[in-house]
Amino acid sequence: MPVPTLVPANTLFFLCDIQTKFQPAIHGYEHVVATANKLIKLAKILDIERTALGPIDPAIDLPALGDQLILNSDKTLFSMLTADVKAALDARPAVNSIVIFGIESHVCVLQTVLSLLESQKYTVHVVADGISSCNAFEVPIATHRMRQEGAIIGTSESIAFQLMKDAGLPQFKAFSKFIKEDKESTRRVGQALL
Numbered sequence: 308m309p310v311p312t313l314v315p316a317n318t319l320f321f322l323c324d325i326q327t328k329f330q331p332a333i334h335g336y337e338h339v340v341a342t343a344n345k346l347i348k349l350a351k352i353l354d355i356e357r358t359a360l361g362p363i364d365p366a367i368d369l370p371a372l373g374d375q376l377i378l379n380s381d382k383t384l385f386s387m388l389t390a391d392v393k394a395a396l397d398a399r400p401a402v403n404s405i406v407i408f409g410i411e412s413h414v415c416v417l418q419t420v421l422s423l424l425e426s427q428k429y430t431v432h433v434v435a436d437g438i439s440s441c442n443a444f445e446v447p448i449a450t451h452r453m454r455q456e457g458a459i460i461g462t463s464e465s466i467a468f469q470l471m472k473d474a475g476l477p478q479f480k481a482f483s484k485f486i487k488e489d490k491e492s493t494r495r496v497g498q499a500l501l
Contacts, residue, residue, distance in 0.1 A: 319357065336439065353478060424458065430459065433461070
């Protein structure tokens with residue numbers, strides 16, 4: 308099956324379980340939060356909808372999304388593919404790509420990726436500098452498993468440029484400014500998490 312290119316109108320962002328109560332336990336937690344906020348800014352620039360599950364850390368600027376935040380609810384299932392999320396996806400038949408980031412890489416992120424891939428409806432992109440776990444050693448093992456199962460692993464900046472595609476588009480000026488402003492944070496996060 309050919310891999311669809313990332314197109315903002317056909318892409319949905321999944322923010323997975325970045326909860327304040329997990330902060331002391333998660334390796335590089337503040338860096339995962341930084342990447343989540345970076346992707347929220349990207350979602351605003353490129354008009355990408357997103358869903359978030361779990362009581363999300365208030366340091367993540369979900370209110371900035373306004374109507375682009377299609378769902379934010381609690382869950383007990385490790386996978387984000389709850390009945391509410393399935394309904395939100397079913398209501399968006401044009402969506403063929405999911406970009407996922409959050410915690411923990413070897414639990415909720417992995418199980419969400421596996422559930423999405425099992426549905427055979429979506430190409431799943433995992434943001435390598437946007438995931439972590441309690442134990443840093445879990446991340447590369449989970450990332451390897453997700454890649455082995457068919458997920459595409461990329462960095463936040465690589466995924467951002469794939470979504471932007473063309474410097475001739477009207478959003479490019481805001482996009483370019485955003486990339487430049489976030490450059491130092493991107494470097495720090497990459498050094499800490501990758």
